[in-house]
Amino acid sequence: MTLRGLYAITDSQLLSGKLLAYVEAALDGGLTLLQYRDKSSDDARRLREAEALRDLCARYNTRLIINDDAELAARLGVGVHLGQTDGPLTPARALLGPKAIIGSTCHSQIDLAEQAAKEGASYVAFGRFFNSSTKPGAPTATLDVLDKARSQLKLPICVIGGITLDNAAPLVAHGADLLAVVHGLFGADSTREVTRRALAFNQLLNTES
Numbered sequence: 325m326t327l328r329g330l331y332a333i334t335d336s337q338l339l340s341g342k343l344l345a346y347v348e349a350a351l352d353g354g355l356t357l358l359q360y361r362d363k364s365s366d367d368a369r370r371l372r373e374a375e376a377l378r379d380l381c382a383r384y385n386t387r388l389i390i391n392d393d394a395e396l397a398a399r400l401g402v403g404v405h406l407g408q409t410d411g412p413l414t415p416a417r418a419l420l421g422p423k424a425i426i427g428s429t430c431h432s433q434i435d436l437a438e439q440a441a442k443e444g445a446s447y448v449a450f451g452r453f454f455n456s457s458t459k460p461g462a463p464t465a466t467l468d469v470l471d472k473a474r475s476q477l478k479l480p481i482c483v484i485g486g487i488t489l490d491n492a493a494p495l496v497a498h499g500a501d502l503l504a505v506v507h508g509l510f511g512a513d514s515t516r517e518v519t520r521r522a523l524a525f526n527q528l529l530n531t532e533s
């Protein structure tokens with residue numbers, strides 16, 4: 325499976341009251357993956373919103389990924405992203421089946437990525453590369469790890485953390501396949517601007533490789 329492109333991630337505060345409109349605007353500009361990320365414990369809302377996003381993504385032929393929650397992903401028949409404390413990958417792969425997309429947070433550690441590959445991850449995520457208002461305390465990563473990852477790993481490489489149109493080019497030049505973005509995409513004043521940014525991210529991915 326080729327996984328390359330813009331990977332939009334939702335944020336419940338940033339997208340409060342405009343989740344579907346802003347996600348559809350991003351889809352209009354082109355998304356390879358969409359991650360539903362809601363850190364609240366409102367299970368009913370999470371199910372409702374995730375179902376709506378699954379149906380929306382299906383219209384655009386974009387794969388939906390649920391953050392943290394393999395059970396919810398299984399219920400909806402979509403993929404999951406798991407961090408280092410979100411449970412093991414092997415049972416998640418068994419639960420979701422061979423075709424599901426499963427992502428793994430590896431911070432800046434190649435050994436974590438090699439382990440994730442062995443346990444059935446579909447892509448590995450490194451970050452954070454820049455200051456992030458969404459997750460300010462995430463451990464940092466540098467371009468060196470991206471170079472190592474590119475030369476040592478066969479899986480698609482995702483980068484995350486403070487990525488914007490102004491700082492993404494070096495990440496692509498150093499081998500990133502997936503640009504995972506929250507604020508740099510959705511922190512916009514209008515749906516039109518979200519679509520413009522998504523189109524521009526895609527252009528950047530196509531010209532830098």
Ligand SMILES: Cc1ncc(COP(=O)(O)OP(=O)(O)O)c(N)n1
Binds near residue numbers: 409459504
């Ligand atoms: C694509 C992608 N990469 C990294 C993360 C971070 O996952 P995690 O470390 O589990 O942190 P939370 O997002 O759960 O706060 C991610 N969600 N997506």
Ligand SMILES: Cc1nc(C(=O)O)sc1CCOP(=O)(O)O
Binds near residue numbers: 462486487504508
């Ligand atoms: C959810 C998340 N994980 C990170 C990591 O480094 O693992 S950084 C991050 C936040 C990404 O949002 P923004 O694009 O607004 O910085």
Ligand SMILES: [Mg+2]
Binds near residue numbers: 391392407
């Ligand atoms: Mg997590």
